[in-house]
Amino acid sequence: MARVKMTIAYIGTGFAGWQIQAVKGREQPHTVQGVLEDALADLLGSRVRVHASGRTDSGVHADAQVVHFDVDDSASGINWAGALQRRLPPEISIVEAELADSDFHSRFSCRGKVYTYCLWLGRGYVPPRLKDFAWASGPLDISLMEQAAAVLIGEHDFAGFQNVGTPIEDTVRVLESISHFPLPLPGEGRAGEDSPHLAWRFQGNGFLKQMVRNLMGFLVYAGRGRLEAQDALRVLESGDRTLLEFPTAPACGLSLTKVLY
Amino acid sequence: MARVKMTIAYIGTGFAGWQIQAVKGREQPHTVQGVLEDALADLLGSRVRVHASGRTDSGVHADAQVVHFDVDDSASGINWAGALQRRLPPEISIVEAELADSDFHSRFSCRGKVYTYCLWLGRGYVPPRLKDFAWASGPLDISLMEQAAAVLIGEHDFAGFQNVGTPIEDTVRVLESISHFPLPLPGEGRAGEDSPHLAWRFQGNGFLKQMVRNLMGFLVYAGRGRLEAQDALRVLESGDRTLLEFPTAPACGLSLTKVLY
Numbered sequence: 001m002a003r004v005k006m007t008i009a010y011i012g013t014g015f016a017g018w019q020i021q022a023v024k025g026r027e028q029p030h031t032v033q034g035v036l037e038d039a040l041a042d043l044l045g046s047r048v049r050v051h052a053s054g055r056t057d058s059g060v061h062a063d064a065q066v067v068h069f070d071v072d073d074s075a076s077g078i079n080w081a082g083a084l085q086r087r088l089p090p091e092i093s094i095v096e097a098e099l100a101d102s103d104f105h106s107r108f109s110c111r112g113k114v115y116t117y118c119l120w121l122g123r124g125y126v127p128p129r130l131k132d133f134a135w136a137s138g139p140l141d142i143s144l145m146e147q148a149a150a151v152l153i154g155e156h157d158f159a160g161f162q163n164v165g166t167p168i169e170d171t172v173r174v175l176e177s178i179s180h181f182p183l184p185l186p187g188e189g190r191a192g193e194d195s196p197h198l199a200w201r202f203q204g205n206g207f208l209k210q211m212v213r214n215l216m217g218f219l220v221y222a223g224r225g226r227l228e229a230q231d232a233l234r235v236l237e238s239g240d241r242t243l244l245e246f247p248t249a250p251a252c253g254l255s256l257t258k259v260l261y
Numbered sequence: 262m263a264r265v266k267m268t269i270a271y272i273g274t275g276f277a278g279w280q281i282q283a284v285k286g287r288e289q290p291h292t293v294q295g296v297l298e299d300a301l302a303d304l305l306g307s308r309v310r311v312h313a314s315g316r317t318d319s320g321v322h323a324d325a326q327v328v329h330f331d332v333d334d335s336a337s338g339i340n341w342a343g344a345l346q347r348r349l350p351p352e353i354s355i356v357e358a359e360l361a362d363s364d365f366h367s368r369f370s371c372r373g374k375v376y377t378y379c380l381w382l383g384r385g386y387v388p389p390r391l392k393d394f395a396w397a398s399g400p401l402d403i404s405l406m407e408q409a410a411a412v413l414i415g416e417h418d419f420a421g422f423q424n425v426g427t428p429i430e431d432t433v434r435v436l437e438s439i440s441h442f443p444l445p446l447p448g449e450g451r452a453g454e455d456s457p458h459l460a461w462r463f464q465g466n467g468f469l470k471q472m473v474r475n476l477m478g479f480l481v482y483a484g485r486g487r488l489e490a491q492d493a494l495r496v497l498e499s500g501d502r503t504l505l506e507f508p509t510a511p512a513c514g515l516s517l518t519k520v521l522y
Contacts, residue, residue, distance in 0.1 A: 009386075009388055009389055009390075010389055011389045011390060061390075063388070063446070063447060063448055081385060081386070082385070085385075090389060090392050091389050092389065093386055093387060093388060093389045093392075094386065095386050096386070116448045118448065124342060124343070124346075125270075125342070125354055125355065125356050125357070126354060127270055127324070127354060128270055128271055128272045128351060128352050128353060128354045129270075129272060129322075129394070131351050131354075133390070133447075181450035181451075182450055183445070183448075183449075183450055184444070184445060184450075185324070186324060186394075186516075187324055187377045187379065187444075187460060187516050187518060188444075189442035189443055189444055189445075189452060189460060190442075190451070191450060199448060199450060255447075255448050257448060
């Protein structure tokens with residue numbers, strides 16, 4: 001057996017998320033994992049399970065999702081990037097592929113992740129190229145968002161920021177950093193400090209289901225003055241997502257930027 | 262009569278270019294002008310002709326195309342950006358709209374244009390988000406391209422860089438500048454100096470049909486060492502596009518960045 005570690009990028013817009021879903025009696029939803037496994041089956045002549053560092057929701061993008069899969073030793077010499085890319089739709093690109101140690105596991109070896117969430121702060125007009133890649137939040141008070149972010153950073157029980165209805169046992173995570181930086185407009189090389197295109201970056205040792213989107217939703221409401229920084233403490237301490245009203249940020253603004261090993 | 266000046270942005274990928282085409286007995290191709298005029302007809306109850314600063318080819322994008330159209334005085338108070346945007350597909354955004362003097366003409370008042378052409382210099386992998394917005398040219402020698410660009414800048418007869426088979430009388434144009442700058446990767450705020458995502462910007466007092474794409478095709482061949490800077494002189498002086506072999510750069514990398522009045 002040879003284990004292949006592969007980094008892939010995808011536009012999540014047209015996919016029902018990463019993970020293959022068991023749907024009885026209906027057509028299988030279009031998932032990144034499904035498309036990738038179909039391409040591998042076409043290449044190898046037999047089905048192989050592909051494991052990712054974690055799921056991404058429907059509509060969420062990835063610049064560098066990491067996956068692994070096992071193949072017979074006889075297949076270990078394949079030029080994976082080239083051979084697979086030809087069998088994939090343009091929404092999925094193979095960034096790199098390499099043989100990995102047999103104890104490497106895309107999910108269990110992962111020691112952290114970096115996500116980027118993009119906002120469009122302008123009023124009205126949204127550049128068409130950004131519509132599937134940013135949340136058109138409108139104007140926000142960035143300093144209020146920074147104050148709320150400062151409360152959220154650190155080791156906390158993030159149960160109050162996970163998707164309602166997906167209880168798991170251990171909801172303590174270390175949110176190592178939340179930062180933001182201006183993004184250029186499409187076709188521009190540099191962003192002004194007051195660019196309406198703004199990225200928020202989240203790095204942590206792990207993230208609960210929809211945690212980044214809930215953190216972003218909280219921060220945007222903080223930036224609108226609808227929530228205060230200290231409200232973040234209330235959500236953290238209570239573990240109750242429904243205690244305060246804030247949205248789960250839309251999937252389109254989110255991208256998995258890096259998986260740390 | 263009131264004249265409305267409107268700046269629009271669009272993703273050209275799914276359009277057969279800007280201009281409505283007369284096609285007998287077949288369905289009208291999907292054009293930006295057609296979609297815009299349909300939206301206006303829906304809003305106003307009657308058809309209005311929309312004039313652009315110039316055509317864009319099939320697949321070419323615009324960050325700030327400028328158009329104008331005339332409406333009855335009774336319609337002059339309409340919030341064009343809002344009312345029209347609701348009737349447009351997501352690939353078209355209205356950047357701004359305002360009433361203009363009756364002697365303003367999107368095409369005839371234009372005194373220059375700025376185009377941006379984006380390249381992806383990486384080997385193999387292309388980020389999915391860039392596939393419709395860059396030419397994956399592979400590695401290029403930028404200094405060779407700069408030498409060729411220096412020959413092309415200035416007032417010249419650009420007949421040799423226009424689309425073959427579209428003769429027009431006056432083919433002299435002033436190419437005011439050709440510059441390049443690194444673009445960040447998707448989701449990144451800054452580009453390293455050696456970023457594989459590279460923009461070339463062309464500013465001139467006017468451009469012939471496919472002129473930017475032919476200039477870019479020439480520059481890329483120069484950057485591959487297949488043509489020399491002085492070959493540009495041969496094309497300019499002969500006016501013969503077929504004298505040397507170089508490609509018309511793909512439409513997807515090109516965007517109309519600004520129209521100057």
